[in-house]
Amino acid sequence: MNTEDIKGFFASKEQLDMADYLTLEYYLECVGDIETALAHFCSEQSTAQWKRVDHDEDFRPKYGAKVINLKVEGELSELSYPVKHSESGPIHACRVTIAHPHRNFGPKLPNLLTAVCGEGVFFTPGVPIVKLLDISFPESYLLAFDGPKFGIDGIRDLLQAYNRPIFFGVVKPNIGLSPDHFAEIAYQSWLGGLDIAKDDEMLADVDWSTLIDRSYALGKARLKAEQETGEPKVYLANITDEVDRLIEQHDIAVRNGANALLINALPVGLSAVRMLAKHTKVPLIGHFPFIAAFSRMEKYGIHTRVMTKLQRLAGLDSIIMPGFGCRMMTPEEEVKDNIQECLQDFGHIKRSLPVPGGSDSALTLETVYNHVGSVDFGFVPGRGIFGHPMGPKAGATSIRQAWQAIEQGISIETYAAGRPELQVMVDGARKKQ
Amino acid sequence: MNTEDIKGFFASKEQLDMADYLTLEYYLECVGDIETALAHFCSEQSTAQWKRVDHDEDFRPKYGAKVINLKVEGELSELSYPVKHSESGPIHACRVTIAHPHRNFGPKLPNLLTAVCGEGVFFTPGVPIVKLLDISFPESYLLAFDGPKFGIDGIRDLLQAYNRPIFFGVVKPNIGLSPDHFAEIAYQSWLGGLDIAKDDEMLADVDWSTLIDRSYALGKARLKAEQETGEPKVYLANITDEVDRLIEQHDIAVRNGANALLINALPVGLSAVRMLAKHTKVPLIGHFPFIAAFSRMEKYGIHTRVMTKLQRLAGLDSIIMPGFGCRMMTPEEEVKDNIQECLQDFGHIKRSLPVPGGSDSALTLETVYNHVGSVDFGFVPGRGIFGHPMGPKAGATSIRQAWQAIEQGISIETYAAGRPELQVMVDGARKKQ
Numbered sequence: 047m048n049t050e051d052i053k054g055f056f057a058s059k060e061q062l063d064m065a066d067y068l069t070l071e072y073y074l075e076c077v078g079d080i081e082t083a084l085a086h087f088c089s090e091q092s093t094a095q096w097k098r099v100d101h102d103e104d105f106r107p108k109y110g111a112k113v114i115n116l117k118v119e120g121e122l123s124e125l126s127y128p129v130k131h132s133e134s135g136p137i138h139a140c141r142v143t144i145a146h147p148h149r150n151f152g153p154k155l156p157n158l159l160t161a162v163c164g165e166g167v168f169f170t171p172g173v174p175i176v177k178l179l180d181i182s183f184p185e186s187y188l189l190a191f192d193g194p195k196f197g198i199d200g201i202r203d204l205l206q207a208y209n210r211p212i213f214f215g216v217v218k219p220n221i222g223l224s225p226d227h228f229a230e231i232a233y234q235s236w237l238g239g240l241d242i243a244k245d246d247e248m249l250a251d252v253d254w255s256t257l258i259d260r261s262y263a264l265g266k267a268r269l270k271a272e273q274e275t276g277e278p279k280v281y282l283a284n285i286t287d288e289v290d291r292l293i294e295q296h297d298i299a300v301r302n303g304a305n306a307l308l309i310n311a312l313p314v315g316l317s318a319v320r321m322l323a324k325h326t327k328v329p330l331i332g333h334f335p336f337i338a339a340f341s342r343m344e345k346y347g348i349h350t351r352v353m354t355k356l357q358r359l360a361g362l363d364s365i366i367m368p369g370f371g372c373r374m375m376t377p378e379e380e381v382k383d384n385i386q387e388c389l390q391d392f393g394h395i396k397r398s399l400p401v402p403g404g405s406d407s408a409l410t411l412e413t414v415y416n417h418v419g420s421v422d423f424g425f426v427p428g429r430g431i432f433g434h435p436m437g438p439k440a441g442a443t444s445i446r447q448a449w450q451a452i453e454q455g456i457s458i459e460t461y462a463a464g465r466p467e468l469q470v471m472v473d474g475a476r477k478k479q
Numbered sequence: 480m481n482t483e484d485i486k487g488f489f490a491s492k493e494q495l496d497m498a499d500y501l502t503l504e505y506y507l508e509c510v511g512d513i514e515t516a517l518a519h520f521c522s523e524q525s526t527a528q529w530k531r532v533d534h535d536e537d538f539r540p541k542y543g544a545k546v547i548n549l550k551v552e553g554e555l556s557e558l559s560y561p562v563k564h565s566e567s568g569p570i571h572a573c574r575v576t577i578a579h580p581h582r583n584f585g586p587k588l589p590n591l592l593t594a595v596c597g598e599g600v601f602f603t604p605g606v607p608i609v610k611l612l613d614i615s616f617p618e619s620y621l622l623a624f625d626g627p628k629f630g631i632d633g634i635r636d637l638l639q640a641y642n643r644p645i646f647f648g649v650v651k652p653n654i655g656l657s658p659d660h661f662a663e664i665a666y667q668s669w670l671g672g673l674d675i676a677k678d679d680e681m682l683a684d685v686d687w688s689t690l691i692d693r694s695y696a697l698g699k700a701r702l703k704a705e706q707e708t709g710e711p712k713v714y715l716a717n718i719t720d721e722v723d724r725l726i727e728q729h730d731i732a733v734r735n736g737a738n739a740l741l742i743n744a745l746p747v748g749l750s751a752v753r754m755l756a757k758h759t760k761v762p763l764i765g766h767f768p769f770i771a772a773f774s775r776m777e778k779y780g781i782h783t784r785v786m787t788k789l790q791r792l793a794g795l796d797s798i799i800m801p802g803f804g805c806r807m808m809t810p811e812e813e814v815k816d817n818i819q820e821c822l823q824d825f826g827h828i829k830r831s832l833p834v835p836g837g838s839d840s841a842l843t844l845e846t847v848y849n850h851v852g853s854v855d856f857g858f859v860p861g862r863g864i865f866g867h868p869m870g871p872k873a874g875a876t877s878i879r880q881a882w883q884a885i886e887q888g889i890s891i892e893t894y895a896a897g898r899p900e901l902q903v904m905v906d907g908a909r910k911k912q
Contacts, residue, residue: 093654094861095652095861105654129775149686151681155746163769171806219538220528287590289722313593336597348772371565372565375607428528
């Protein structure tokens with residue numbers, strides 16, 4: 047590209063009608079001349095060839111992606127990660143803001159993904175290292191999306207649970223239990239105080255626990271638990287399956303008494319989530335398999351924040367995500383960003399309930415609550431409830447006791463006295479030390 | 480886990496009925512005791528809790544993933560990429576083979592992805608660095624999949640093109656052309672000798688070029704080109720869209736004369752590809768957006784080989800992939816692996832046509848052909864045809880001339896004499912030097 051060519055891929059925000067553009071934030075490592083690399087980066091993700099041969103035309107003003115902000119963070123002695131590539135010259139770490147015209151693809155998730163993290167973005171000469179950090183949408187673009195049907199408020203109404211976290215539990219053993227045994231364990235956990243007993247993200251419709259049998263057993267158990275406790279309960283059934291079976295799986299599970307559905311968002315695809323969200327009669331909760339494969343590297347891939355935003359846009363009423371602490375290998379700021387993405391203003395799109403998870407129990411509730419900084423979250427132990435030495439009912443009780451301690455501002459160790467369900471957890475932790 | 484617990488996640492291949500298992504190859508960096516880390520790795524991806532409290536049972540023999548081979552490649556002074564994690568101790572680079580019981584999820588792509596690159600795999604204590612390198616399937620599992628409907632042979636029959644590569648071209652300008660102008664350019668390229676004129680992966684159904692209008696214009700132009708040349712031609716329409724519109728988009732495009740369809744596999748999701756493959760009346764060609772985000776790091780994420788294999792399993796008749804040379808930032812061996820994945824025996828699943836691409840032209844054909852080592856590939860220039868100084872017809876002609884030179888064993892420079900379409904490409908390259 048010559049100097050004139052390059053200019054066509056730069057603009058100031060003031061020159062553009064930003065209602066026509068998505069705003070993309072990238073971390074890039076550019077090799078060689080920075081402006082040349084960035085012009086290519088915009089060209090490759092939009093108008094790779096912006097005129098026909100022998101025609102006097104220029105598609106860049108209307109269809110070209112454009113750099114609207116550039117911050118060169120510094121020169122690097124080498125790429126942050128080794129990648130064989132075609133250019134040579136100095137290497138610069140850059141933060142770049144790009145205005146990308148959404149008329150190029152419209153309000154469709156697969157086409158959006160193709161534009162913002164597709165071939166153009168990841169195969170630009172001179173830009174071997176790329177991380178998509180954020181996307182912002184104009185109001186007009188958001189209006190094409192319905193977002194969550196229920197959101198946090200809908201989930202709270204369903205459970206009649208306000209001013210506190212929502213207590214989930216992943217029924218364990220997660221793989222191998224017959225539907226009846228599974229139902230018995232979930233029932234016990236509801237009696238102990240759980241709001242939502244859920245299928246593991248790996249348990250779906252299998253021969254030895256078909257969705258039809260499991261949702262039937264769990265639907266019955268849920269009603270029994272509701273009668274016994276006088277509280278609404280939720281069975282969260284995992285309907286992750288081939289996309290042409292999702293609607294049918296929804297109908298089977300809901301008919302049998304599942305009153306929320308789990309879907310593994312990236313494995314089925316965000317677009318399938320959007321399809322399901324249009325159809326669903328109950329809240330949809332998303333799980334996070336596959337996302338770490340492209341988000342864990344600090345300077346390469348796609349930031350989890352983008353995926354949380356897109357999952358909310360696709361219509362998930364609640365989003366399970368890697369939570370706090372080294373166990374989940376996600377920096378604290380990143381977990382907070384993702385929680386924020388669920389809760390902050392997003393046009394007309396309802397708030398999703400964030401569920402930061404990972405090896406939780408009664409002993410981690412206070413830390414998670416303090417990190418989140420509000421009661422608007424879901425808490426999702428697995429073995430912390432279902433591996434509790436006194437059984438699942440006691441496991442669930444221990445979680446509610448931990449919350450009572452927090453509400454009353456009493457230390458968990460003090461509150462455990464005379465409460466064997468919590469005491470056994472506190473003692474277990476002491477032994478490990 | 481204690482020593483007895485750990486043993487439950489190791490087995491020798493001979494002890495297992497391998498028809499019940501997928502075989503997974505991983506590169507892992509393990510922190511602390513290797514066997515403990517690997518037992519956790521298997522546990523987290525299968526039976527995270529393998530018995531109920533107070534029950535004498537063990538779900539591991541039937542449902543547990545098991546290490547069947549381990550090669551410790553060496554000790555590392557630090558992780559290959561910095562990741563905050565929970566364990567401490569020596570760090571070892573390992574190649575691990577795992578037998579994962581497919582009864583845990585069945586022959587379903589979203590559930591397979593959840594198991595082999597989901598939460599369990601990427602969030603195991605002591606295993607912060609993971610790359611899924613390969614998956615092997617037993618015959619019984621493959622039988623649940625149809626694979627490509629047409630495959631290489633079907634595409635060759637459609638085009639009556641044998642014993643040579645298939646010549647694709649990405650119509651450019653890729654974004655911004657009206658359907659009529661787009662059709663005129665494609666028509667010219669067919670006259671020049673192209674087999675398949677294709678939509679760019681970023682061009683789908685948009686206001687300014689709806690699929691219905693574009694496929695109508697291109698369908699007519701294709702018939703005209705076929706009459707004029709006496710050769711079958713293909714218009715490859717990109718129907719990438721929200722998954723609940725894919726079947727309708729297929730029907731519109733095919734009715735209008737598109738006789739192959741492009742789909743961006745990861746953006747719509749592999750499961751949506753499988754759904755479309757069941758329905759399609761024409762060959763399906765896959766494009767590769769999004770894949771680089773999780774495959775470029777040598778030691779983290781998911782190898783492209785796995786994605787090529789799964790795209791073939793999902794039913795793509797042809798797979799466009801990053802090709803040879805530094806321009807596409809993919810090691811030569813990896814491109815060859817991906818080509819091999821399209822062509823090698825895979826149970827009853829038909830062969831897919833590999834299309835290694837990236838900034839190709841008449842000048843790169845010989846190199847690509849030599850690298851592939853056979854005529855069973857597609858060649859897919861964009862600007863190399865549609866940015867040709869003499870126009871798209873000459874651009875396509877230059878490709879065919881380059882192939883004639885190769886067939887006749889004549890150097891391209893010699894063959895260009897008296898053939899202005901090829902000569903101008905050779906001269907252009909000389910000027911750049």
